[in-house]
Amino acid sequence: MDRPTAIILIDPYNEFLHSNGKLNPRIRDSLDKSNTIANLYKLIDFARKQKLPIYYCMHQQTSRYTMEGWTLINKSLSGLKSNMVFEAGSFGVEFFEGMEPVPENGDVVVSKHWNSSSFQSTDLDYQLRQRGIGHVVMAGLVANTCLESTARYAYEHGYALTMLTDCTAGFSHEAKETAAKLIWPLFSNQVLTVDEWTKSVVQGERSVI
Incomplete structure (x- = not known):
């Protein structure tokens, strides 16, 4: 039986992808080695032509009052706050150009996530189920944090999963490669490059059981 497909695209913020983004220096080597930006453009262009919706999963934005009075704040959130990463109203939280x-196209911007998973405390699952989506194609940042965590949640919710190895990047390229080769196959239906996946769609193999 066919399982309708959507793209899940995580955090295509300037903060990550633009050379002036606060987090760009930490992933730049992996972005370059995976040709991530060009491959994300390729994925988005293909989705538009195929009328496949893209679900945009963006991190919560910060301000001087963000997390004020919180008692359960982890290392990642603490770092975002202290460095004003994803600062509301800043260049960093604009979508990367293009x-x-x-x-x-049917694109959906879901409610923003606080930590790694775009399912936790958001409406992503609700939005996907409202449109009958059963197969999600995973892309975005960062490979072995938000992308992998969101994919694991998708697996637990029963979605079929395709992970795109060259539409992401890691805080080190070695970490990204390790995740793609050793971890993602444990819970994904397919681990492919964007070219491999788009070719399978054109050949009529879009559905994943």
């Missing part, structure tokens, strides 16, 4: 959502 990766903006297109509602006419």
Whole structure:
């Protein structure tokens, strides 16, 4: 039986992808080695042509009052706050040029996530189920944190999963490669490059059981 497909695209913020982004220096080597930006453009262009919706999963934005009075704040959130990463209203939280959502394509910007998973404390599962999506194609940042955590949640919710190895990057390229080769196959239906996946769609193999 066919399982309708959507792309899950995590955090295509300037903060990661633009050379002036606060987090760009930490992933730049992996971005370059995977040719991530060019491959994300390729994925988005293909999704538009195929009328496949893209679900944009963006991290919560920060301000001087963010997490004020919180008693359960982890290392990652503490770092984001102290460095004002994803600062509301800043250049860093704008969509990277050419990766903006297109509602006419069926794109959805889901509620923002606080930690790694785009399912935790968001409406992502609800939005996907409202549209009958059963197969999600995973792309975005960062490979072995938000992307992998979101994929694991998707697995627990029963979605079929395709992970795209060259539409992501890691805080080190070695970490990204290790995740893609050793970890993702444990819970994913497919671990492919964007070219391999788009070719399978064109050949009529889009559905994943």
